[in-house]
Amino acid sequence: MVNFAGISFKNPVTLASGTCGFGRELSEYSDLSELGGICTKGLTLHPRAGNPAPRSAETPAGMLNSVGLQNPGIDEFIKTELPFMRTLGTRIIANFSAASVEEFALCAAKLADSGVDMLEVNVSCPNVKAEGLAFGTSPDAVAAVTSAVKSAAGNVPVMVKLSPNVTDITAIAKAAEQSGADALSLINTLLGMRFDLRSGKPILANGTGGLSGAAIFPVALRMVYQTVNAVRIPILGLGGINSADDAREMLIAGASLIGVGTALFRDPDIAGKIAREMKDSRE
């Protein structure tokens, strides 16, 4: 058991937002009740169609994506996806983003009322214009969003997901903490690009995308380590975790929970394997 921001998790292994949808498809390949929790696909107030394809490109030891927050909207999530997620036997962390401070608060109120276990405030999506990352790179904006979400969230703990695309992540982390955040998750993807040699054009239709996978693991470790030493609130560490040893390394860096993401695309049961291996080594 891990107590994280007042919520008990059966183990430290969670699934990262955007890599597991709402658990529905993955549950056919992996027993998700073995995990500590699931972070939902990034939600928004209204449904979003997402970006045109291609939305992904493989990279050395990772991948770029620019899905663009395709999601059914918060109301539809609460109506059709959340009831299913409740049957999975694991903690549900609702990831969401918005285009204004007021909209962040409205989303937080709806999700907090829905009965999810925790909110994950996405101020760090690199793939949508005028929101997400725009908030996540400014301490003042993160403070304003965090305060508004906290006021709207009632008793539901609020975790703020931080972007690595900043000069000093500890400044953002402190701003979130001082504004009432109960926890932090880091890191989101690193902004990147690839070009097609034949056409000379970017591979991603959106031009740029978020880099994830093993390539960003050392960056994630460094940022978690720096942030742990700058704040008192607990941290969910993620970014390029591929194995139980990677997870242990992230815990050594100071994280209390760990997230598994891109590794799921190669092995849909990898998070379950990591949880089982960590459990076996503790016994």
Next chain:
Amino acid sequence: MNTLYRVTGSAKISDNIFSLVFDAPAIAKRAVPGQFVHIDCGLPLRRPISICDIEGSFVKIVFEVKGVGTTRLAERKHGDLIDVLGPLGNGFPEVSGRVLLAGGGIGSAPLLYAAVRSGKNCGAVLGFAGASKAILTEEFAAVCGSVQIATADGSLGHKGFVTDLITSDGDYSAIFACGPRPMLKAAVDRANELNIPVYVSMEERMACGIGTCLVCACAAENGGYKRVCCDGPVFTGGEIKW
């Protein structure tokens, strides 16, 4: 579930095109024509490859070497183990009446298993850049009622587009098409002219292959995006926003 399977055969069948056969009873038993398998090539992302044929417990794939993943796959030899997830996606439907299979280049491969299922009750029109790029023509000839070839340079069969060969001759009740997007669009247009249903197998860069990651997006006619991996890869022609 992803499982390790033994490679039982591999061959280079054309310039840049390879075949691989592996013994996978669990996949062979369930697979329908048009489905794909998702293969671990030792890289961050698996590679989605359509099933070309099934014989007993053996699954055959035919693929074009395009990058590092397919290069590694082409190096697999008899006796090697490969990590395969599948069968995945929705395949071609079972239809009553005669089916016309329209394949463009490497897109011909997934249609072979459809031909095997339909037998003499189907015809195939296959298009290639030139005679040296033609693949699987003998295999199609062995099972289909008729096979016609088109090549862009005229070095084999009809000189021109494969979709030129989609005509009212043959009394077909449906078209199954797989190939480059412009060819699929032309096949859908021809099917609409002939007033028969058309099913197209789409391709897009994938990650998870099971519907969670949303990267293999395909614009849908009625708005939004479909997931090629699990809403497809086979769609009706009308579902796609061309």
